[in-house]
Amino acid sequence: MLSKRIVAIRPLSSSTAASFQHKNQILNKFNQPQKDxxxxxELANQSTLPKTQPKLLKKEPRQPTSKNPFLSDHKIENDPNYKMSGLMQSIGQLVIKIFSIDMDKTRAGPVAGSLYYGECKKQALYYPNEPLSDTAKFYYETLNLPRSFSQWFQITxxxxxxxxxxxxxxPFKYGKNYQQKLVDRFFRDMExxxxxxxxxxxxxxIEGxxxxYHTQMLGSIVSFDEGLMTDDITLxxxxxxxxxxxxxxxxxxHVEALVGYVRSQLYVLNKMSDREFGFGKFKFVPPNEVVKPLTKAQEEELRAKxxxxxxxxxxxxQRSVLSLDE
Amino acid sequence: MTKHTEIAEKIVALLKTLPKDRISHYASFKEVQLARFQNKEHLAAISEQDLMLQYISLRDLVNDKYKNYYKLDDKLLKPKGNPEYYNRLLGQLKGEKKESFWTAVRTVAFGK
Structure with missing residues (x-):
């Protein structure tokens, strides 16, 4: 009962409710166990409000008339079963060894510029007359967002x-490189x-x-960063x-569902070590799944694995200097 | 007072507690939503159940439900690649700090 009252007065305060509850040991016993x-x-589907879209454009958005290969038509990117021949692999390993190539820097291209870009791109990708993927259904059917190139850009x-x-x-030099590869690929693909x-x-x-889009990206990143650091309502x-x-x-x-979705992805990324992330182990959790916070024991078990x-x-x-602990 | 009006009033009261945007955007979430939930004709078209859900969602967002449920460590909030990134950004948004010519040159040259 008491904890409910604390939550109810929260809008009047600028500090977070959690810090107050955590500092107050006596009040903690009144806290209800958090519901999953x-x-x-599920959250977005609960409401039955009439679905409306703002009338932003004078004419209908231009739709794709053809379909490019998902990333490129190069066999390495296009064929999920592609494997380099044994000889080529041995030569590659030798070259890396002789020239002591910084693989963390080199890996940014295939991981951020290809794998992670593919992850971002596929979330809201749609083509007319083709069935929507499950994630695209979430954006275009559940959240009722308009099907347009600009909308795809915003979600990506x-x-x-x-x-x-x-x-x-x-680490700065690697993180910056990963970001650069990802954004370069994003704009090349849009072009x-x-x-x-x-x-x-x-x-x-196209250049215009x-x-x-670049200006929109800069503006949105400042806003998202502000939301990340401040509170849910700003996000x-x-x-x-x-x-x-x-x-x-x-x-x-719908807005709440998307805030929960974004925060849950960030939570997964927070629990992932640099090494796992740098090797491309991250995948976005689909909107029809829920992320549950890890217990200490689960976290330790995961780290050991x-x-x-x-x-x-x-x-x-496979050499890397990226941390396995954080 | 009907339950419908009561919920609408709660939503309006909640929206009024939101702070002003730190920088002006093309539309203010607070202003636009206040106008929406104060419009009686518009509200009449929303069922009581849906209006309640709108209120619950807003209340959860204002109470930082997700920020508290998915707690992030300093790993993301003070990134080791650029520990001052968010402090500088928020400092600028709040108008506490202003980038000088030389700090701007440093940011462009070194990336942080």
Whole structure:
């Protein structure tokens, strides 16, 4: 009862409710055990508000008329079963050994520029006349966001930001490199998609759009960073402006679902070591799943498993100075 | 007073406690939502159940439900690659610190 009252007066305060409850040992016994959260998808589906979209554009957004390969048509990126021949692998390992190549720097290209970009891109990727993926359904059907290239950009940009928060926590020279590879690939891919899928033939127009998107990206990153460091409602405001297009009739349940989704991804990234993240082990948790905070024992068990896995990485190409502990 | 009006009033009271945006954006979440939930015609179209859910969601967001449930360590909040990144950003947003010409040159040259 008492803890409920504490929560109720929280809007009037600028400090967080948790710090007050934690400092007050006597009050802790009144705390109810925390109920498990619903998945973002369940949460967003609870409300039956009429679905509306703001009328932002005079004409319908341009839709893709063709489909590029997901990342590229190169066999390494295009074929999930591709394996380099034994001889080529041996030569590669020898070159890395002889020239003492910094593999953490080299790995940024395939991991951030390809694997992680693919993770960001696929979340909201759609093509007309093709069934939506489960994650795309969450954005376009559950959250009722408009199907447009700009909307895809905003959702991909949100996922880029989630990853870049983790990349900042890597040693500076590696984190910066990972961020650079990811953002370079993002804009290169947008350029190709606009030219080949949306059939925009003028390079000048594409360049203008890219500059606009870049400006939007910088603005949204400042807003998301502010939300990350301050509180949920500030993050909700940033998501409302950037992902929900400032829709005045937005469903708060949808905004809450997305805030929970973003915070849960950041929590997973927070629990991941630099080494795991640098090796591309992270995948976004889909909106139909819920992330439950780890107990100390679970965390230690996970750390031990990861250490055992990376202990067996002895090839020159698997060398890394990235931490396994944080 | 009906339950419907009561919930709407609670939402408006909650929205009024939100601080002003630190920098002006193309739209203010607080202002736009205040106008929405003060519009009686608009509210009439929302069922009581949905209005309650809108209130619960807003209340959870204001109470930092997710920030407290998914607690982050200093690992992300004071990133070792750039420990002052968020302090500088928030300092600027709050108007406490201002980037001078030389600190801006340093940021561009060294990236932090």
């Amino acid at each position: 959260l619903e998945t973002p998808l 940009n949100l996922h880029y930001w989630i990853l870049s928060v983790r990349m900042r926590a890597m 190709l998609r606009m030219a080949q899928e949306l059939n925009i033939s003028s390079n000048r127009i 759009y890219l500059k606009d 909700a405001g940033a998501l409302w402006r950037n992902v929900f297009n400032g829709n005045p009739d937005v469903d708060m349940r 990861v250490k055992a896995e990376f202990d067996s990485h002895n090839l020159p190409s």
